[in-house]
């Protein structure tokens with residue numbers, strides 16, 4: 001029932017809280033909101049990071065700023081595996097153009113991981129995604145304990161085609177407010193297709209109302225966007241390996257269009273317990289390494305089928321990795 005209200009606002013950044021938002025936050029996600037309101041941050045810099053995310057819609061820094069020590073160790077393991085996959089013959093054949101990508105839509109992207117039968121609980125990517133500090137930051141921004149929605153690893157490579165799909169400015173549809181994390185596994189400069197964001201165009205951001213003029217179109221090209229938001233206001237997220245970006249991607253953003261070299265990254269999406277689109281991820285069980293309630297709440301809905309109180313989601317296409 002609540003989804004009937006929230007779905008109407010998918011891919012829109014609310015400038016002010018409305019009825020659908022209150023229903024979503026305090027009824028649909030009432031328990032998650034209560035847990036967030038009653039918990040105190042265990043990491044000293046969480047409030048500062050969350051307030052930057054609240055004001056700008058984006059925060060960028062080295063992964064050490066957002067992850068606990070064990071999360072950083074898990075990231076090291078995950079990065080080794082993903083980078084190894086990115087060097088596999090099948091992947092390089094797509095990058096060099098010898099073979100066409102089996103990704104029907106995004107020909108500029110190779111999926112490096114997939115979980116058709118569910119993600120293994122000992123997967124290091126899951127440990128990073130469920131890192132307690134990262135979850136605490138996301139919870140502090142959303143004002144509710146989040147749920148992990150998706151996990152992916154991509155290799156973006158140059159193509160001859162003009163910018164398309166996620167390479168054009170857009171808003172994401174998964175929830176009324178959400179957080180996406182991107183972790184670069186290699187250095188990313190202007191030529192590798194950095195993630196780019198227009199600060200303050202996220203829900204309740206200072207530019208949310210101004211940016212609504214683009215909302216009739218699903219995708220917007222640079223030449224239109226620049227007329228309202230000048231180049232200097234764009235946040236172009238270049239950075240060395242291990243640069244981590246947290247962004248509410250309901251705010252306007254666009255993805256990499258590499259011109260030289262490729263970009264390898266890991267990405268996670270966090271939503272409320274009542275997302276608008278279907279979770280693309282299932283877990284074989286609840287990991288035994290979980291040490292806190294916030295982790296349990298982030299992962300439990302992914303085990304088996306979603307509980308009734310959680311989303312009754314819209315269909316989304318499952319991604320298939322090449323290797």
Ligand SMILES: O=C(O)CCC(=O)C(=O)O
Nearest residue numbers: 166172194195254255256
């Ligand atoms: O490729 C990127 O940098 C961003 C991808 C994107 O637009 C998205 O995840 O919504």
